[in-house]
Structure formats: structure tokens, C-alpha cells
Amino acid sequence: MTSKFKKGCLWGAASGTALICALAASGNAHASGFQVRETSGTLQGSSFAGMSTLSSDASTSFYNPGTVGQYDETTYSVGGSLIVPRSKLTNGKGTAGGLSTGINLSRTDYGDMAVDAFVPNAHAIWKLNDNVNLGISITAPWGLVTDYENDFAGRYFGTTSAIKSVNIKPVLAYRFDNGLSIGAGPQVQYFEARFDKAVSRATGVEGNTSVRGDDLAMGWQAGVNWQIRPSTRVGVAYNSEVKHTLEGRVNFDTAAEGLGYVDQSVTAKVATPESISIGLSQEVGEKWTVMADAQWTNWNSIDTLTFNFGGDTSSALAGNQNSSSDAFKWGSAWFYSIGAQYQYDENWRFSTGFAFDETPVKDKYRSVRLPDSNRYWLSFGTSYKAADWADISLGYTHIFAHSADVNLSDSNIGSFTGKYESEVDIIALQANFKF
DSSP states (O other), X not given: OOOXXXXXXXHHHHHHHHHHHHHHOOOOOOSSTTXXXXXXXXXXXXXXXXXXXXXXXXXXXXSOGGXXXXXXXXXXXXXXXXXXXXXXXXXXXXXXXXGGTTOOOOBOOBSOXXXXXXXXXXXXXXXXXXXXXXXXXXXXXXXXXXXOOTTBTTTTTOSEEEEEEEEEEEEEEEEOTTSEEEEEEEEEEEEEEEEEEEEEOSSSOEEEEEEEEEEEEEEEEEEEEEEEETTEEEEEEEEOOEEEEEEEEEEEOHHHHHTXXXXXXXXXXXXXXXXEEEEEXXXXXXXXXXXXXXXXXXXXXXXXXXXXXXXXXXXXXXXXXXXXXXXXXXXXXEEEEEEEEEEOSSSEEEEEEEEEEOOOOOGGGOOSSOOOOOEEEEEEEEEEEEETTEEEEEEEEXXXXXXXXXXXXXXXXXXXXXXXXXXXXXXXXXXXXXO
């Protein structure tokens, strides 16, 4: 029998490792917008079908806090996802104008501006009494990295873009005798952003600027998971938006400083979006379970991102250069998934799933920072029960993305057009322990 001390050490090591890795990892967005959906090796194998209803291990509780009440024993999960995106630019064309007049924008081709990433997660659920459970999840649900070299033809619209996050979700859940479980709690979210691009001053000379900021803020979550019959479950969950006020610096390199640009402090307001998910799972016979989920994400919170500077960043340019804005104008988006699990024997379980992931990005506002488009997921997975108290889940997903056209124009810097072809491979591994 594992002692309480060993249990505590196991959870402490798992959560500490996930937290450190999440702070260090760079995630490339491959779900809609800059969402990083990967929180569970188990759900990865079904394209996240079952995220509102399943309670096979602690990792499935992240998307629906109501699920936390359905566990009959203390359980821990720790894992991670290797994300390998590829995004190729074709038919690119840059033209210089305004402040970039005289600049060479001939580098239009680009083999791959996406960046590989490892995204960790850790989850725990403690059985407090017959009806009450306490849960916690540590994940990195928002992330983005796109990286171009400094001679990229669209560099005045963006070079390096990076978003990192760490989300901690504690949950208190109550299970009624009729199979209904409700759960709720806060979410504590750290958010960090970096946006780089080239700058000029109509002299044929250019430099580079980098805007960075971070913030710690809070939101909330609530959910219901109801086992209507022994073989049937429904789930509904809500995650609130988290409003951040980023604080940081805008820094210019030596070349930009030579053009009269000056470093300043910076603030910006941004909100990670709210979401609502609903799902159904149904056991069919003794071996099969089928699942279906839909999730609505309110990306309307990503409208116009304005960086307010602590002072004038360039006294050499006309007017007061004390702010900079990027128009995103995103809309709401849906994620639909269907999947199935097959219990082969007492040790092996297999899963598969398919999903449609709608982009919130409108064609008119698609940027080089995130050339997002609609995508389709195809997933396979397996779980192996190594012991009565331990099992391992492995999931694989290939994401097929529509081609994405970018068409940008700005009277101050010129224009850029291009077509992006993208795809993603994901491998997720999860270790689960019960006591």
C-alpha cells in the first residue's frame, strides 16, 4: 500500500515538473486561434471526443470540472504532448512603401515558419468523502510561436510571435446519489506575449523592435456531468474569459536606435476567450463506448490589440508615436468531435476520433503572425493497464489544414501577399495512477 508520503511526493514531482516545463515550453497554436488543446494523452486518441463526459483518468477532468465528482478514488495523471507543425509559404510577394521605401523585400519563399513544441500537463483528484472530491489541473492551454528570419518579405507585419501560458484550475465537486456531479472553481492564469517586427524611417535603412509583456489574472469555471443511466453520460461545462493587463517593454535594436527609436515601457489589454462545451457518451454493449462533443469559443474578445507606450518611441517621425495597434477582428468558432473507444481485454483499450476545428480568423484580417485556417483532425490512441494502480495512454493526431491566403496592406510600410500550406502531427503520452 503506497503511503500518503509517497503519494504526496508523486503528485508534487508531477505538478512541479509540469509547471516548470510549461513556463519554459514554446507552444505553436494548432487548434483554433492560439488555443493549445493538448491536456490529455487519453483524449488525444479520440480527437478530444469525450472531453465533457469521460472520467477514465484525471487528465480528462480539465475540460469539465463537473467530471471531478465522478471519481471513486484518488488519482493522479502526468503527461505531455510533442507537437510538430509545418507551415510553408508559397506565392509570397512583398512591396515596400511609406516608411520602408528603398528596402529590399525579395525574400518571399519560406519553407517552415512553425516551431516544434512540447506541452506538459499534470492533474490530480482527491477523494474527500463519499460525495465530495477535490481536483486540480496544471496546463498550458494558450500558446503560439511563429518565427521568420530577418530578411522575410513580410517582416514589417511581423517576424517572431510568441504566446506562453500556465493555467492552474482547482475544482471542488459534489456528486449526488442520482449520478449527477457538479463542479466549480477558479482558474489562475499566467500569460506572456512577445511580438517582433522590422521598423524603418524612409531612409533605406531598417532595424527591429520587440514588444514583450506578461500578467497574472483569474477567471472561473463550472460544469455538470450526469450519469443518466449506467451506460449514458452527458456533460456541460463553462470556462470564463480571463482578462489580462500586460506590462512590459518595447525594445529596439542598435540599428533602430540609430534611426531615432527609443525604448519605452508598454501596457496592453488582452483576454483569453470564454468557452462552452457539451457532450454525450454512450456505452454500446460491453466493449464499445461512442462519444460526441461540441465546443463554442468566443474569440470575439480578440478584436484590436493596442500597445500603449510610456512615451514617444520616435521623435524623428511626425506625430506622437506613443501607441501601436493590430486589428484581429476575430469571431466565435466551433470545435466538433466524434470518437469511439474499444475495450479489447482487461488490459488494452483502443480509441479513434475525428474533429472539425473552425478558425476564428476572418480572411480580411489573416496575418503573417498566425495564418490560421479551418482544420480536420484524425486521431488514434491506446491505453495499457500495467497494474491495478497504474496505466499508460498514448495518442496520435494528424491535422489537415485548409490553405490560408494572407493579403496585407499598410500605407506606411507597403504590402505583403502569400499562401500558406500547413499540417500538424501530435504525439501525446499520459501516465495515470490510482490509490
